[in-house]
Amino acid sequence: MPTEEVQSELGVGQDPDGACATDVDVLGVAERAEVAGDPGDGTVEQHAASVERLGAATTQLLTDWLTRFAAAGTMITLRPVLDLGSQAAVDQHDPPEAMRETVMLRDAHCVFPGCSRDSRTCDLDHITGYLPMEDGGPPGQTSPANLAPLCRRHHRVKTHTAWHYKRLDDGSYVWTAPTGLQHHLVPTPRLTRQA
Ligand SMILES: [Zn+2]
Numbered sequence: 001m002p003t004e005e006v007q008s009e010l011g012v013g014q015d016p017d018g019a020c021a022t023d024v025d026v027l028g029v030a031e032r033a034e035v036a037g038d039p040g041d042g043t044v045e046q047h048a049a050s051v052e053r054l055g056a057a058t059t060q061l062l063t064d065w066l067t068r069f070a071a072a073g074t075m076i077t078l079r080p081v082l083d084l085g086s087q088a089a090v091d092q093h094d095p096p097e098a099m100r101e102t103v104m105l106r107d108a109h110c111v112f113p114g115c116s117r118d119s120r121t122c123d124l125d126h127i128t129g130y131l132p133m134e135d136g137g138p139p140g141q142t143s144p145a146n147l148a149p150l151c152r153r154h155h156r157v158k159t160h161t162a163w164h165y166k167r168l169d170d171g172s173y174v175w176t177a178p179t180g181l182q183h184h185l186v187p188t189p190r191l192t193r194q195a
Pocket residue numbers: 110111112115116117150151152153154
């Protein structure tokens with residue numbers, strides 16, 4: 001469902017700039033909502049949303065919650081639905097907020113083998129190290145494909161030891177230990193789509 005339809009269902013609008021606006025705040029339980037779409041049978045107008053730290057809900061239930069919270073004076077922030085498949089790159093070291101969020105949703109934890117630190121507490125590491133363009137670095141080094149969440153400890157391990165890793169086209173990671181032993185890691189996404 002397009003973002004505008006979600007906003008419409010939630011009874012909130014866009015600001016005059018067209019940015020996805022309105023200040024919705026969901027009790028701290030629902031920071032992000034991602035719409036999974038209808039069941040596709042063409043007969044039932046039923047939509048589902050997956051809300052971070054809360055789980056699956058129908059958009060009708062989500063609408064009811066937000067209406068109730070808004071009536072109680074709760075500030076709500078409604079964020080646009082992100083395209084997790086976007087690989088758009090930028091010519092700067094620090095990722096824009098939407099790109100950072102995309103990586104956090106894609107990989108819910110530090111991607112070092114065996115680490116379960118929430119990616120929201122992690123650094124975003126350039127898998128292929130960033131080289132400033134003024135020093136001869138190529139454009140487009142900062143993109144979801146070249147970013148991965150590493151907790152501070154494992155960021156240091158990657159930076160200062162012989163551990164290294166790469167991200168495969170399927171989104172999994174292959175780490176190589178100093179011993180040469182390899183570890184394959186399939187990250188867990190933050191949101192699980194519900195039909
Ligand atoms: Zn870690």
